[in-house]
Amino acid sequence: MIRLHTARTPNGRKISIALEELGLAYEVAAVDLQAEEQFEEGFLALNPNHKIPVLDDDGLVIWESGAILLHLGERHDPESRILPSDPALRMAAIQYAFFQTGGVGPNLGRLGAVLRKQGEKNAEMLEIFGGEMARLMGVLDRILSDGRAYLAGPYSIGDIMHYPWLAIAKNLGAPWITEQARVLAWLDRIAERPAVQRGMAVPEDPETAQRST
Ligand SMILES: N[C@@H](CCC(=O)N[C@@H](CS)C(=O)NCC(=O)O)C(=O)O
Numbered sequence: 001m002i003r004l005h006t007a008r009t010p011n012g013r014k015i016s017i018a019l020e021e022l023g024l025a026y027e028v029a030a031v032d033l034q035a036e037e038q039f040e041e042g043f044l045a046l047n048p049n050h051k052i053p054v055l056d057d058d059g060l061v062i063w064e065s066g067a068i069l070l071h072l073g074e075r076h077d078p079e080s081r082i083l084p085s086d087p088a089l090r091m092a093a094i095q096y097a098f099f100q101t102g103g104v105g106p107n108l109g110r111l112g113a114v115l116r117k118q119g120e121k122n123a124e125m126l127e128i129f130g131g132e133m134a135r136l137m138g139v140l141d142r143i144l145s146d147g148r149a150y151l152a153g154p155y156s157i158g159d160i161m162h163y164p165w166l167a168i169a170k171n172l173g174a175p176w177i178t179e180q181a182r183v184l185a186w187l188d189r190i191a192e193r194p195a196v197q198r199g200m201a202v203p204e205d206p207e208t209a210q211r212s213t
Contacts, residue, residue: 002026005046005054006203007033010164011105014065015053017160017199018072021081030203066097069157082157089153096151096158100165103139107132108165133169134176137183144182149189163190164200 004019004026006012019026031037031052038050046054047063054061055068057075062068073083073093084090111129114122140162143151151158169177170187177183190196 001056001058003029003056004202005029005031005043005052005056007031007052008203008205009033009052010168011051011065012053013164013200013202014160015055015068015072015199016202017163017196018069018082018157020195020199020202021160021193022072022076024072024076028203064101066101066157066161069097069160070094073157080154082155082160084152084154084156089156092152093154093156093158096156097161100158100161103136104133104162104165107136108169112168130176133174137176137180140186141180141182144186150186155190155193159186159190163187163196167191167200 002019002024004012004015006016006028007030016028031043033052037043038047038052043054044050046056046061049063051063053065053068054063055071057071060071062071069082077083083093107129111126111133114125114129140151150156151162166177166183166187170184
């Protein structure tokens with residue numbers, strides 16, 4: 001039994017996308033971050049770092065989205081849908097997954113936190129994190145400039161790690177992403193995947209759930 005502890009945030013959606021790509025059955029345990037459920041004893045026993053996502057795969061509990069995706073690829077991906085079997089491509093997929101955890105993840109996370117803060121925004125922070133996001137989009141653009149469809153070549157955990165974060169920035173029209181045509185085209189390719197669309201809708205919006213019952 002696979003159980004995903006998640007919320008309606010980019011890091012949680014990385015995992016629901018991967019589970020959908022792999023066609024695995026899983027239970028969703030929605031964690032209410034606003035209500036600070038991540039600080040409750042039961043959740044801290046799963047992840048002392050009080051963050052979603054957490055995956056419980058038949059008693060094996062894993063936190064950190066990159067580690068979870070690697071686990072899913074290693075244990076549940078006989079057809080190489082998210083983790084290539086060719087050693088060089090596999091390492092490229094892992095490399096791009098790590099690149100996200102050190103790049104787009106923390107920088108966009110902090111940029112979002114600065115922008116969400118009530119009142120006057122800290123201009124220096126906006127410049128630091130916004131500038132780094134612009135630089136990172138330039139790096140992605142350079143990588144995609146050889147015509148590859150996805151970061152590692154075939155679609156992989158490297159793309160899944162980036163997509164939910166950058167999709168938000170694209171939808172908000174952040175100039176550092178809308179100016180990068182190749183990055184936008186890559187995101188559009190990912191967005192078209194039915195598994196990505198299903199994964200992005202997890203956990204279900206309680207309001208939508210109420211309307212459909
Ligand atoms: N590096 C972690 C980041 C996870 C993370 O930041 N999760 C956020 C939601 S997207 C969270 O649970 N925040 C709650 C908190 O920090 O208390 C990962 O990739 O899994």
